Amino acid sequence: MFHRIRRRTKQPSEAQRRFAELYPHMQDQVPPGFGVPSAGQERTEPAAVVDDFLPPELRVPSHDQLDGRTMPWKQPLVLDGKMVLCAECGTYREWLILSTHDQVWLRCRAGHQQQETRLDTAWYNRNSGPADATHATFEDCLRHLGH
Numbered sequence: 001m002f003h004r005i006r007r008r009t010k011q012p013s014e015a016q017r018r019f020a021e022l023y024p025h026m027q028d029q030v031p032p033g034f035g036v037p038s039a040g041q042e043r044t045e046p047a048a049v050v051d052d053f054l055p056p057e058l059r060v061p062s063h064d065q066l067d068g069r070t071m072p073w074k075q076p077l078v079l080d081g082k083m084v085l086c087a088e089c090g091t092y093r094e095w096l097i098l099s100t101h102d103q104v105w106l107r108c109r110a111g112h113q114q115q116e117t118r119l120d121t122a123w124y125n126r127n128s129g130p131a132d133a134t135h136a137t138f139e140d141c142l143r144h145l146g147h
């Protein structure tokens, strides 16, 4: 813009003069953020601020964190009169049962995981002992249970 103004003062052409007249009116029509270098930064900043603002217990756990509990389940798991089998390898015992966000997941000895929609947190709580430990990550949890 400085270049344009400097050139215009030297020798304004008809087009440049007309542009100079129109420019103040055109400013209102420029889309918000267009040509404003700081607009991008301003747009991304609020998210970061909000993230810091929330107390830790209200933050959504990141993808690799686990907000839940697990317990080993050595015996076959029978639901509706049928043994639950691993969809991948067909094993039916030595599960690790994981309860998180009101979902129950089964993990077999080979590491396959499947959600068990017939089970929920209430079932988990009835069948698990008192919580022995909570784990920040799934890997911590597996180590704790010797998997």
Ligand SMILES: [Zn+2]
Binding pocket: 086, 087, 088, 089, 090, 091, 108, 109, 110, 111, 112
């Ligand atoms: Zn399996």
